[in-house]
Amino acid sequence: MQQLTEQLYIAPQIGPGDMADIAAAGVRAIMCNRPDGEGGDQPGFREIAAAAELAGLEAHDLPVTPGQASVQQGVEFDRLMQALPKPVLAYCRSGMRSATLWGLANAARLPPEQIVNRAATCGYDLNALVRRLAGSVDPYAVNDARHQIVIVGAGAAGIAVAVSLLAREPALDIAIIDPAEVHYYQPGWTLVGGGVFEPAQTARVMGALIPRGVRWIKAAVAGFVPEHNVVLLEGCRTVRYERLVVCPGLKLDWDGIAGLGDTLGRHGVTSNYRYDLASYTWELVRRFRGGQALFTQPPMPIKCAGAPQKAMYLSCDTWRRNGVLGQAKVRFMTAGAVLFGVADTAGWIDVDQATLRHKIHPNIFGPGDAVNAPNAKTAAAARKQAPVVAHNLLVDLGAEAREARYDGYGSCPLTVERGKIVLAEFTYGGKLAPSFPSWLLDGTRPSRLAWLLKERLLPPLYWQGMLKGREWMAQPELVG
Missing domain, CATH: 3.50.50.60 (FAD/NAD(P)-binding domain)
Structure with missing residues (x-):
C-alpha cells in the first residue's frame, strides 16, 4: 500500500488472503476500481468483499475500464470517499486507475502541480491527466x-x-x-x-x-x-x-453466466481457465466420492475449445483409478454446435x-x-x-x-x-x-x-x- 493522503491508500491488486494485514494496518474500507475478469489470476470483487466483511472492513465497487476514467467517475469516487469510514484503500491492477480517480476528484480543489507531485511520491505519473484537464493541448501532439x-x-x-x-x-x-x-x-x-x-x-x-x-x-x-x-x-x-x-x-466474461461470480471458487464450482482456480479443481476431483459431476462448455468464442473436455476426461480417469467412477453421474453440457470449434x-x-x-x-x-x-x-x-x-x-x-x-x-x-x-x-x-x-x-x-x-x-x-x-x-x- 502507498499512502496518497491521510485518508487514502493506493494499491495494486489485492487478494482475499490480504484482508487481515490490511485491517491490521488500520484501513477501515476498501474500494475496488478494477472490473472483474481482466486477468487470469484476478479474484472477483465478490470474493474480495466476502473476505473484507470477515475482517471487519467495508467494501465497495467502482470499476473503471483501463484508461477510461471519466469526470463523473471522479465525482463518484469523491462521494464514496466522503461516505466511507477512513482510511480507505483503493485498488486496481496497478493502482493507476485509483490514483487517476483521486486526481479527477481533486482537480477543482488542488493545483495541478500538487496533484502530480503527490501522486509521484506513490509512483504514479499523472502529468498526462493534468494535460487532459487543462484542455489546452492537442492530445495527440504530445506523446509520452x-x-x-x-x-x-x-x-x-x-x-x-x-x-x-x-x-x-x-x-x-x-x-x-x-x-x-x-x-x-x-x-x-x-x-x-x-x-x-x-x-x-x-x-x-x-x-x-x-x-x-x-x-x-x-x-x-x-x-x-x-x-x-x-x-x-x-x-x-x-x-x-x-x-x-x-x-x-x-x-x-465470468458474469456471462448468471450467478457464476457469486459461487466461483467455492461450493464445488471451479474453472481451469483461471490460475488460482485450477488447483481448486484438483482439490474437488481428488476428494470426490460420488454424485453429480457437471462439466460445461460455453458457446464460441472461447480460448482452447478442448479445455472443458480435457477437464472431464482427466477427472473421470482419476475417479476410475480411485474406484469411485461407478458412483459418479458425469454429464458434459455444451452450448456449441461442435466439440471443438x-x-x-x-x-x-x-x-x-x-x-x-x-x-x-x-x-x-x-x-x-x-x-x-x-x-x-x-x-x-x-x-x-x-x-x-x-x-x-x-x-x-x-x-x-x-x-x-x-x-x-x-x-x-x-x-x-x-x-x-x-x-x-x-x-x-x-x-x-x-x-x-x-x-x-x-x-x-x-x-x-x-x-x-x-x-x-x-x-x-x-x-x-x-x-x-x-x-x-x-x-x-x-x-x-
Missing part, C-alpha cells in the same frame, strides 16, 4: 513515448513476436505494453487441474521474460487511434508508433488470415487470440503466427522481399486420460496437419508419446524456445 515498433500485450504472442523480430534485426527499436507482473503458461492449467503440475510451474516473473533491448511500458491500454499512429494508455498517456503489433489476448465473428482484430496484416491499416499486425483468423485460440497457433508477423513486419520496413504466410495451424493436445493424449493438429478448414510421421505419433489416436510431449517437452519448448526466439518447427513459409 514513441517507438519504431510497439507491441500491445506481453503474452505468448507478444513476447514471441518481439524475440523473433530481434533475432532477424537486433537494432530495432521495440516497446512492449503490458501491466502484468506475471506471465502464465496457460496450457499448463489443465494439468494443474488434473494434479499433474503445481500452479507455480505455470508462472514466471514478467520482467525476466521481456527480451533484453526491448522497453517494457508497464501500463494498460485504453484504446487505439490508428489515424494518428497512437496507442492510448491509462492515465491519459499516449505512445506513438511506426508499426504496431496488437496481441492483447482475451478477457474472460473456431470463431470469426464481430469484435476481432480484422486481419488478413494469411499475412496477419490489418485489412485497413497496413502498418498494424495481429497475432494471438484476439485476431479474426478462423483458427483455434491456442499457444500452438501463436507459436506459428509470431514468426510470420515478425517476417512480414520486416517486409513492410523494406528489410525483406518475400511475404510469409500463416496456414491456420493450431494444436490441441486432447488429454483423454492421465498418460494418454490425442495430439490434434490442423490448419484452416480443419485439415489435419501432423508434425510427426504417423508411425511415430498418430494424431488420430491416444498415445503415451503424445502425453510425454505435453508434460515433458512442450513446457520447455514454450519457455526456452518460443519465448527465446528459437523457431523450432515454426519457420515461416515464404511466397512470391
Whole structure:
C-alpha cells in the first residue's frame, strides 16, 4: 500500500488472503476500481468483499475500464470517499486507475502541480491527466513515448513476436505494453487441474521474460487511434508508433453466466481457465466420492475449445483409478454446435488470415487470440503466427522481399486420460496437419508419446524456445 493522503491508500491488486494485514494496518474500507475478469489470476470483487466483511472492513465497487476514467467517475469516487469510514484503500491492477480517480476528484480543489507531485511520491505519473484537464493541448501532439515498433500485450504472442523480430534485426527499436507482473503458461492449467503440475510451474516473473533491448511500458491500454499512429494508455498517456503489433489476448466474461461470480471458487464450482482456480479443481476431483459431476462448455468464442473436455476426461480417469467412477453421474453440457470449434465473428482484430496484416491499416499486425483468423485460440497457433508477423513486419520496413504466410495451424493436445493424449493438429478448414510421421505419433489416436510431449517437452519448448526466439518447427513459409 502507498499512502496518497491521510485518508487514502493506493494499491495494486489485492487478494482475499490480504484482508487481515490490511485491517491490521488500520484501513477501515476498501474500494475496488478494477472490473472483474481482466486477468487470469484476478479474484472477483465478490470474493474480495466476502473476505473484507470477515475482517471487519467495508467494501465497495467502482470499476473503471483501463484508461477510461471519466469526470463523473471522479465525482463518484469523491462521494464514496466522503461516505466511507477512513482510511480507505483503493485498488486496481496497478493502482493507476485509483490514483487517476483521486486526481479527477481533486482537480477543482488542488493545483495541478500538487496533484502530480503527490501522486509521484506513490509512483504514479499523472502529468498526462493534468494535460487532459487543462484542455489546452492537442492530445495527440504530445506523446509520452514513441517507438519504431510497439507491441500491445506481453503474452505468448507478444513476447514471441518481439524475440523473433530481434533475432532477424537486433537494432530495432521495440516497446512492449503490458501491466502484468506475471506471465502464465496457460496450457499448463489443465494439468494443474488434473494434479499433474503445481500452479507455480505455470508462472514466471514478467520482467525476466521481456527480451533484453526491448522497453517494457508497464501500463494498460485504453484504446487505439490508428489515424494518428497512437496507442492510448491509462492515465491519459499516449505512445506513438511506426508499426504496431496488437496481441492483447482475451478477457474472460465470468458474469456471462448468471450467478457464476457469486459461487466461483467455492461450493464445488471451479474453472481451469483461471490460475488460482485450477488447483481448486484438483482439490474437488481428488476428494470426490460420488454424485453429480457437471462439466460445461460455453458457446464460441472461447480460448482452447478442448479445455472443458480435457477437464472431464482427466477427472473421470482419476475417479476410475480411485474406484469411485461407478458412483459418479458425469454429464458434459455444451452450448456449441461442435466439440471443438473456431470463431470469426464481430469484435476481432480484422486481419488478413494469411499475412496477419490489418485489412485497413497496413502498418498494424495481429497475432494471438484476439485476431479474426478462423483458427483455434491456442499457444500452438501463436507459436506459428509470431514468426510470420515478425517476417512480414520486416517486409513492410523494406528489410525483406518475400511475404510469409500463416496456414491456420493450431494444436490441441486432447488429454483423454492421465498418460494418454490425442495430439490434434490442423490448419484452416480443419485439415489435419501432423508434425510427426504417423508411425511415430498418430494424431488420430491416444498415445503415451503424445502425453510425454505435453508434460515433458512442450513446457520447455514454450519457455526456452518460443519465448527465446528459437523457431523450432515454426519457420515461416515464404511466397512470391
